[in-house]
Amino acid sequence: MLAALTDDLLQEIFIRIATPADLDRASATCASFRRLITDPSFLRRYHSRHPPLLIGLVSLGLYIVEEPHPNAAAARSLAGAADFSFRFVSHLERSHRHLPLDVCDGRVLLQCICDRCQWCRVVCDPLSRRYLVLPPVDLDLLPDGLRVSVKVRGSPIETLLVPSGDCEKKSIRVIAWMQSDIEAALLLYSSVTGRWSFGTSTTWDALGLKVPPEGSQLMFPCYAYGCFYWKVKSSNKWLKFNVNTMEFSTLGYPPDQDARNVLIVEAGQDCARIYLPSGLMDSAFLT
Amino acid sequence: MAAPESGDGNNGAARMVTLISSDNTRFEVEAAAASLSQTLQLTILDGGGGGGDGIPLPNVDSATLSKVLEYCIKHAPAAANGGAPNATAVDRAELERFDNEFVNIDQSVLYSLIMAAHNLEIEGLQSLVAKKVADMIKGKSPMEIRRTLGFPDPTPEEQAEMNAHMLEYGWAYE
Known part of the structure; x- marks a missing residue:
């Protein structure tokens, strides 16, 4: 009988399902439930109604929040159930040396540090103890100059997880970006294809950015509403990458803030917000 | 949600309206309770449903309507206080107890309630029954x-x- 409810009424029920695991099981029930639950606008509503809990910090191990923080009990039970030593990643067994690079959607992106690997990244879920070793970045996808810079001069390949946001949480996406004194490029890995693909590239000139010739120009990556932002060193701009349109663009700092370290965070109602770590909320909104 | 003005100047006695179920049973209920339904609220504000007229509800049978009105009558006082910001903890606990017991029902009744709450646009009841089904999936x-x-x-x-x-x-x- 309840199976005969209309789509709208079913979504009103699904939005009240308390845990993502229950929602996932409901989506496996039948094709129409799956269609309704994986609908991006539904997932956006669901995520804004069931925001993730702050549990702690992942560094070399897990540092959980403690009383009187309201999530302390949840954090303790997570810490008991999960394995943040990452020993379940058999790829790491020999060296046990690894560096967490990023955390989102309950997953951790690890860099493996061992003699055998030149470059190795592993995405793992410390709760289910499942993991995925990413294939090496396909340097042939890069523009010629940048490929040479990475291969010959050893320019670093940096990586971050792409938050699932409106997408179905299950697929894993990772961005990798590389830069030289002339240009920058971004590649995207998706667990759906199992491959790296070309995202976009640009020269600093094309973006009107003057960057110093040495070292990494992009700092303090932030993510909000489908876009990554990096502070461009020695400038009052962010480099912005839109994951959906695969485009780079720039964004100026709010006036008088160029000397500060600022972050961009999600502020609800689809507004990205500039956050000043000094504790002040800036009034500027970005969309 | 504001309660409708009792603009008839009939101090003391609460204004009553009549609702008629799909199987022609008449229910007399306080306008304030029936006005929890967004659908009915406009008609009632326009002065409908009084006297011998009654408001026909062709999509709701008498068993379901009686259950819906049980909910509305219980929740009307709190709703009249604008969601009862000054309700005591005891009042709130009592409403919660009522709600829990209210949805402890057969699935066919639950289904009828979902449809009725939707058709009559009773926000609190819609939320209550949807949550009940969500909990059944848990x-x-x-x-x-x-x-x-x-x-x-x-x-x-x-x-x-x-x-x-x-x-x-x-x-x-x-």
Whole structure:
């Protein structure tokens, strides 16, 4: 009988399902439930109604929040159930040396540090103890100059997880970006294809950015509403990458803030917000 | 949600309206209670439903309407206080107890209530019944959810799809 409810009424029920695991099981029930639950606008509503809990910090191990923080009990039970030593990643067994690079959607992106690997990244879920070793970045996808810079001069390949946001949480996406004194490029890995693909590239000139010739120009990556932002060193701009349109663009700092370290965070109602770590909320909104 | 003005100047006695179910049973109820329904509120504000007229509800049978009105009568005083910001903890606990017991019902009644709450646009009741179904799904496997919600047994194709989903997203099933 309840199976005969209309789509709208079913979504009103699904939005009240308390845990993502229950929602996932409901989506496996039948094709129409799956269609309704994986609908991006539904997932956006669901995520804004069931925001993730702050549990702690992942560094070399897990540092959980403690009383009187309201999530302390949840954090303790997570810490008991999960394995943040990452020993379940058999790829790491020999060296046990690894560096967490990023955390989102309950997953951790690890860099493996061992003699055998030149470059190795592993995405793992410390709760289910499942993991995925990413294939090496396909340097042939890069523009010629940048490929040479990475291969010959050893320019670093940096990586971050792409938050699932409106997408179905299950697929894993990772961005990798590389830069030289002339240009920058971004590649995207998706667990759906199992491959790296070309995202976009640009020269600093094309973006009107003057960057110093040495070292990494992009700092303090932030993510909000489908876009990554990096502070461009020695400038009052962010480099912005839109994951959906695969485009780079720039964004100026709010006036008088160029000397500060600022972050961009999600502020609800689809507004990205500039956050000043000094504790002040800036009034500027970005969309 | 504001309660309708009792603009008839009839101090003391609360204004009553008559609702007529699909099987022609008449229910006399306080206008304030019936006005929890957004659908009815406008008609009532316009002065409808009084006297011998009654408001026909062709989509709601008498068993369901009586249940719906039980909810409305219980919740009307709190709603009249604008969601009862000054309600005592005891009042709130009592409403919660009432709500829990109210949805402890057969699935066919629950289904009728979902449809009625939707048609009559009674926000609190819509939320209550949807939450009840969401709670029924909690902790169940896809197969158990199907049975709970009254699906027929899956076809071989559907079964294969469910198995594939479990393999792919195994961690939701541990």
